[in-house]
Amino acid sequence: MSTNPVQQQMIQEAMKAVAERKPGRSKLVYDKTKRTIVAVAAGADTPRALNITADDADMFAVVTLSSEWLRKQWPQVEKDGKIAVRFSSWDDGDAFTQTDLGPQPSAAIVQGVILSLREEAGASSGPALTVTLAVSEPSPNDLAVFIAPNGISYRAVAVQGGQRAQVAFADVQPELATRRSGILETTILRDKSVLCLGVGTGGAHAAIELAKCGVGHFVLVDRDRLSVGNVVRHPGGISQVGRFKVHVLRDLIHDKNPDAKVETYPIDLNHDSQEKLKELIDEADVVICGTDNRPSRLLINRLCVEANVVAVYGGVFRRAYGGQVQCVHPRKSPCFECFVAAMPDEASDVEVSSASDAADIAYSDRPVAVEPGLSLDVLPIANMVAKLALMALVADKQTSLSILKKDYEAPWYLWLNRPEPGTQYASLPPLNTLDDEMTINRWYGIDFDRDTACPVCGDFISTIAANYGLDPASLGTLPSAPEKG
Amino acid sequence: MVQVMWTAEQRQRLALEHQILQREDFTQFSVYHKPSDDSYYASGYATSNAGYRYGLWISIPPGFPQERPLMYVTDPHPLLMRDGTPISSLGVSHKMHTMAPSTNGMVQICHWRDNRWHSGIVLQRVFLKGLIWIEAYEQHIATGRDLADFVRSMAETA
Numbered sequence: 199m200s201t202n203p204v205q206q207q208m209i210q211e212a213m214k215a216v217a218e219r220k221p222g223r224s225k226l227v228y229d230k231t232k233r234t235i236v237a238v239a240a241g242a243d244t245p246r247a248l249n250i251t252a253d254d255a256d257m258f259a260v261v262t263l264s265s266e267w268l269r270k271q272w273p274q275v276e277k278d279g280k281i282a283v284r285f286s287s288w289d290d291g292d293a294f295t296q297t298d299l300g301p302q303p304s305a306a307i308v309q310g311v312i313l314s315l316r317e318e319a320g321a322s323s324g325p326a327l328t329v330t331l332a333v334s335e336p337s338p339n340d341l342a343v344f345i346a347p348n349g350i351s352y353r354a355v356a357v358q359g360g361q362r363a364q365v366a367f368a369d370v371q372p373e374l375a376t377r378r379s380g381i382l383e384t385t386i387l388r389d390k391s392v393l394c395l396g397v398g399t400g401g402a403h404a405a406i407e408l409a410k411c412g413v414g415h416f417v418l419v420d421r422d423r424l425s426v427g428n429v430v431r432h433p434g435g436i437s438q439v440g441r442f443k444v445h446v447l448r449d450l451i452h453d454k455n456p457d458a459k460v461e462t463y464p465i466d467l468n469h470d471s472q473e474k475l476k477e478l479i480d481e482a483d484v485v486i487c488g489t490d491n492r493p494s495r496l497l498i499n500r501l502c503v504e505a506n507v508v509a510v511y512g513g514v515f516r517r518a519y520g521g522q523v524q525c526v527h528p529r530k531s532p533c534f535e536c537f538v539a540a541m542p543d544e545a546s547d548v549e550v551s552s553a554s555d556a557a558d559i560a561y562s563d564r565p566v567a568v569e570p571g572l573s574l575d576v577l578p579i580a581n582m583v584a585k586l587a588l589m590a591l592v593a594d595k596q597t598s599l600s601i602l603k604k605d606y607e608a609p610w611y612l613w614l615n616r617p618e619p620g621t622q623y624a625s626l627p628p629l630n631t632l633d634d635e636m637t638i639n640r641w642y643g644i645d646f647d648r649d650t651a652c653p654v655c656g657d658f659i660s661t662i663a664a665n666y667g668l669d670p671a672s673l674g675t676l677p678s679a680p681e682k683g
Numbered sequence: 684m685v686q687v688m689w690t691a692e693q694r695q696r697l698a699l700e701h702q703i704l705q706r707e708d709f710t711q712f713s714v715y716h717k718p719s720d721d722s723y724y725a726s727g728y729a730t731s732n733a734g735y736r737y738g739l740w741i742s743i744p745p746g747f748p749q750e751r752p753l754m755y756v757t758d759p760h761p762l763l764m765r766d767g768t769p770i771s772s773l774g775v776s777h778k779m780h781t782m783a784p785s786t787n788g789m790v791q792i793c794h795w796r797d798n799r800w801h802s803g804i805v806l807q808r809v810f811l812k813g814l815i816w817i818e819a820y821e822q823h824i825a826t827g828r829d830l831a832d833f834v835r836s837m838a839e840t841a
Binding site: 468469472491492493496497499500535538539542546548562563649651652653654658659662663666667668670673674675676677678679680 | 692695696697698699701702703706707713714715716717718723724744745746748749750751773774775776777778797798799800801802803805
């Protein structure tokens with residue numbers, strides 16, 4: 199240790215500058231000749247020394263607090279001089295994150311307290327983590343400074359286990375909104391509601407993307423629980439296994455958009471629940487259909503057309519060799535039944551991603567193998583679903599996305615991950631050719647017309663009656679069932 | 684049994700289904716309404732090419748036409764395989780093209796699988812599948828070969 203008082207003073211100044219991540223009059227370097235750290239003047243030329251950066255010196259734990267929460271609690275802090283707070287401890291105490299910031303705490307919770315300066319003296323034997331607030335000069339770029347509702351700035355210092363820790367206040371919503379503001383106005387999606395019917399891999403991923411965009415209200419419906427096998431694809435992780443997928447997704451959404459309102463319904467999507475579904479669809483701005491079975495899709499399609507709510511249907515083909523997305527604007531574009539009638543093979547080509555999917559289509563003497571695709575092959579489809587839903591949500595607003603309106607008008611979008619043997623896409627040219635032919639890894643918007651005889655959005659009765667030479671106005675009554683003796 | 688609240692569109696559709704059966708000379712089949720519990724079904728007796736009679740019964744589910752109707756063989760009951768065992772004992776069977784039998788053991792014919800069904804399919808087509816299944820069943824009885832050997836997979840599109 200140097201006994202040179204000037205050097206000691208410079209070391210002190212340099213370390214303070216490093217801790218505050220500000221340039222100072224002195225800086226720290228590693229002197230390769232002396233093989234020790236020394237302080238030198240900030241502008242000094244030191245060819246035989248290694249500069250030490252703030253990151254090199256970052257040995258303090260980081261304590262993150264919610265500004266919004268503290269503003270709400272401020273009356274109590276003023277009254278009592280302190281307030282209890284809980285922290286998630288991460289990475290062996292490298293980071294402490296206030297549990298109120300998000301929905302998913304760590305396994306290790308640390309009790310803490312925030313003290314106004316007048317209470318600091320009594321804090322030494324208190325909770326494990328103490329944050330002390332002292333009046334300071336306003337410093338807008340200093341993350342350790344908190345501006346109280348009374349307009350006074352306070353600088354926070356934290357001590358954990360006798361060691362100093364660095365404090366950062368996080369103002370979640372404004373910070374998230376700032377990151378989106380280049381593309382979307384910050385409040386444009388706050389009041390929009392998305393109903394997610396089926397929250398497996400695709401549905402969950404699409405919902406999370408919309409949460410990142412700032413959608414403020416989600417309604418999640420799915421009866422399934424997260425299984426170990428789901429984890430390789432679903433955004434939920436192994437530590438969530440056994441929970442309902444709707445609850446896992448609720449937490450993931452809150453982790454991205456803490457102010458989002460999320461309702462969950464772990465119920466079946468079938469005719470028994472159609473009254474509830476009808477109610478939920480009526481309240482939605484957009485419906486995302488992430489189910490992978492025909493009966494639920496037919497039901498959802500009918501209910502959405504009847505309620506005049508835009509619905510986006512995403513699905514992947516077997517082993518996710520590709521996928522497709524339909525966006526249905528009721529009675530303006532073809533509905534899901536129109537699609538089934540127009541393209542029956544494509545409509546029936548579905549991935550078998552779970553044992554229950556397989557059981558639904560297997561015979562007892564002819565089992566169907568579970569052949570899920572890779573997550574990375576499902577995600578392009580989920581992204582497209584999210585994008586089409588986003589376009590529908592902002593359709594009545596002028597945004598920088600408006601220039602995409604015509605790109606997203608097709609009723610059906612097709613994506614191929616690979617030239618699957620045995621399909622019409624088996625001999626696609628490789629991506630590295632310049633031919634203007636169909637290839638993998640591109641979206642194709644495909645147009646087709648509504649079915650005038652569609653049982654859901656067309657006039658099935660009149661059209662079919664005419665086809666059979668019947669008068670729809672005089673179909674008569676049905677014979678009564680013979681009474682059983 | 685929960686009372687079904689049929690919509691006007693469903694009732695009109697069922698009336699149309701009945702008229703199509705009559706118009707297309709499927710007059711051995713009818714759609715029936717049971718006023719006592721306001722339920723619907725379709726049924727009738729099919730006659731095979733060899734002259735045997737089979738009772739076919741289609742339940743109309745509350746979600747019809749989006750929900751797939753189920754078709755059962757009500758007569759003969761039990762319906763036996765060539766070796767004398769009831770077909771219903773096979774459950775969901777590819778080789779006999781059957782779905783889960785009814786609780787009282789009536790054979791359910793696999794007409795359209797759920798993942799192929801759509802609401803544009805009319806009951807006349809469903810009964811037609813039933814007639815084809817009956818012909819294949821009689822071939823099974825005559826030869827002992829699986830019923831599936833005589834019918835293309837009924838997964839074809841409507």
